Amino acid sequence: QVQLQESGPGLVKPSQTLSLTCTVSGGSISSGGHYWTWIRQHPGKGLEWIGYIYHSGSTYYNPSLKSRITITVDTSRNQFSLNLSSVTAADTAVYYCARQTYYDFWSGYDLNKYHYFDYWGQGTLVTVSS
């Protein structure tokens, strides 16, 4: 059973960098086809996709946050990390790490993939405040 666990400071000062790590257990972060993802949820609000990384290091970021995000992977430790720079109160949220998995299906002669988030961490609340 794959498990994900976020770790990092719960309080960050404005203008500083938010740093979180997600530790994966019960499976290898290097297993093919999975994208290791960060998602956040502002208090009482909906879900916002931040970005994800493949075990090779390829990344995809939300354009709305792209200038401030860095996601890295450490396959030797089975971890991936999020850095979000120049934070403001608007970055206060519960941050989740998740695994994006896939399901192969045929559409005519084309092999396609359904992607969805099947394993999630419990989430960690990060508050931006001085």
Next chain:
Amino acid sequence: DIQMTQSPSSLSASVGDRVTITCRASQTIISYLNWYQQKPGKAPKVLIYGASSLQSGVPSRFSGSGSGTDFTLTISSLQPEDFATYYCQQSYSTPRTFGQGTKLEIK
């Protein structure tokens, strides 16, 4: 970005009711649509992927349908544990986007 719009935003229902939640995409997403259930203080849990495929371990009272831009999640007979917030999410393109959520409350 593809905008996902759910309706209603909230819904009151009773145990045993049949409930339908709708999700509309701002452009076609074919069938690249997932549904999640979230309970207070917990991470979301996937119910349906590919618009209509039931995730392993999810009760069969949950079903999904639709294609193109319009999708529905149906709960055939509400159970007490189903009262939660439900989100749709498109996986057709990046950035991945979610609907704003539908809160299902006990009547």
